[in-house]
Amino acid sequence: MIQGDQLADLTLEDIAQKAGVSRSTVSRVINEHPNVRADVRQRVLQVIRSTDYHPNAAARTLASQRSWMIGLVLPRSVSAFFTDPYFPHLTQGVAQACNQYNYTLGLFLIGSKEDEEKIIPRVSRRGFLDGILVQTGQLGEQLIDRLANSKIPLVIAGRPFNPDGVSYIDVDNTDAAYNAVSHLIRLGYQRVATITGPANNTTSIDRKEGYLRALAERDRPLDESLVAEGDFTEASGYYAMQRLLPAKPDAVFAASDIMAVGAMRAVREAGLAIPDDVAFVGFDDLPLASFPDPALTTVRQPVNQFGSSAVGILVDLIEKGIRPPRRVMMVTELVIRDSCGASRRRS
């Protein structure tokens, strides 16, 4: 009562006064500098606690030239945001790592050219972000180039088209797809189709490359009617499968689990059985993969760690000022469930 309820914005100076020390000392306490006598530190902390004082973030950033904030830029179609669980997984991994390293996460969803025009100047503002994480994707490339020219630390999640001088982290998509398709071929399927992601995307390209390589290695000619393009949405998988059906594939490698789910829906609607008439292998191994009946055989990629590792690299760039671009490749693993028919074919 007597001490008043004036929660009004306190400053370092106010705290200093109340604690009977100078502003610098309070600053030292807050920033955990060693050079403060223990009892003084306690006294200051006491005042801070009792006043519920929180330092002003803007002032701190301005003076120290560090914002402790990193931006996650996700250039993706709006509908892919909705249906592809890849996005929340990645975000979760990134958020977790940010928390761990004491950074705040700024989220920038780019769904259109207009969004991009609004967001680029925002992330480029100096004194705003200590580092930027950008996911590759259809709308992202121009953005990456523009950002790479600025001096702000940058890490790309996924292989960029132009990797010169930039740090990035990726999974070995080509190898993973190669393994997945080889698995289908070994099981004896003759007409292995694929549903790819958007062609203007390195992830899609790499996975398709793996598909092509697996076929080529067995001297199988490419049948264009067995290739259909999707955009990482459930609906696109569904429609891609409808286009594929007339070519009578007996197995499908889908470039993502969610597209596999859509494709399986189309197959069921056509009155065909999975895996007996059409077998499936997906990509991602998100929880989603085990929901459908039969459960999806798929390539497991560590989406979560992918996100947190990307943050780890970025933090290195920021804090240790590591010079040359860093490259990290993560491994995948084929998870065999029922949709590929492995159990029946073997028995």
Next chain:
Amino acid sequence: MIQGDQLADLTLEDIAQKAGVSRSTVSRVINEHPNVRADVRQRVLQVIRSTDYHPNAAARTLASQRSWMIGLVLPRSVSAFFTDPYFPHLTQGVAQACNQYNYTLGLFLIGSKEDEEKIIPRVSRRGFLDGILVQTGQLGEQLIDRLANSKIPLVIAGRPFNPDGVSYIDVDNTDAAYNAVSHLIRLGYQRVATITGPANNTTSIDRKEGYLRALAERDRPLDESLVAEGDFTEASGYYAMQRLLPAKPDAVFAASDIMAVGAMRAVREAGLAIPDDVAFVGFDDLPLASFPDPALTTVRQPVNQFGSSAVGILVDLIEKGIRPPRRVMMVTELVIRDSCGASRRRS
């Protein structure tokens, strides 16, 4: 060449010098103040463009006391983040609205008590966020109370336990659940079960309340064995259904689509048919609802608009300083598909 490649951090002062005006004038141009002669404005803009100058965000925030940043705080279990598409939908709606209003979005995922301890001081820092949006949820309540005491504008997404003095936006969960369950009862189902959300959550409570009310209104006694609690994950729906099965329900109202999906998986595994043996109604109507076979009858709630409206309210609070707490209730709609068996029962 001659003009030098010195992209080094330019300041307002530098721009002013190059344009032959004062710092204030450049500031006016940047902030679109009217009182600048047209030709001067052009000259300044020219310099800004040619130097790729971006104002320093921290300095601007410090001087103007506005950060143009809002925080979205999502207190949820980690696994719910993963499997429940509700999260990306909400985030998308919020991000879109932020972009529209020229705010930057800070994302704070709280998955544990420790996260909460780290994040509360962060969002409480003055000069950091202009406003905060918090989703209700198990971990969120203490947080809401602590945040409500600060002077920073706050909007809750969902009805908080203690709504005194806070602004919030919600859907009429009770009414929506009541309608969903009534629909099942009207179709003639005798043993209507429900899978609820976590009990420490107003959303779950309200939806269960609707279920109870629909039963009570038809003088049906509550059978506790027909009520199972989940946590908004697919897996929890699956296990809840397994617990429900011995009680032989002929219909289930699930408090979210993703739990309905899990429950349907359990029903199929038990060798029962949907909707013939067990009918289903879900809640959300995210795209997910139309993926399963049969497609899910569900309560449609406008998750996207929910997010953007919440931002709209928050921006009002911030910019117009609206005093009394605002309350907004959004309407829902029952979307009838195949999982409830409406088509067969009627014919």
Next chain:
DNA sequence: GTGAAAGCGCTAACAG
């Protein structure tokens, strides 16, 4: 319509 000057609240040398 434009410029000068006083901060915004903090960090970080530099003395002592």
Next chain:
DNA sequence: CTGTTAGCGCTTTCAC
């Protein structure tokens, strides 16, 4: 170990 002193880069009265 602690205090003094400059700024960090911008906004915003207040004169002119």
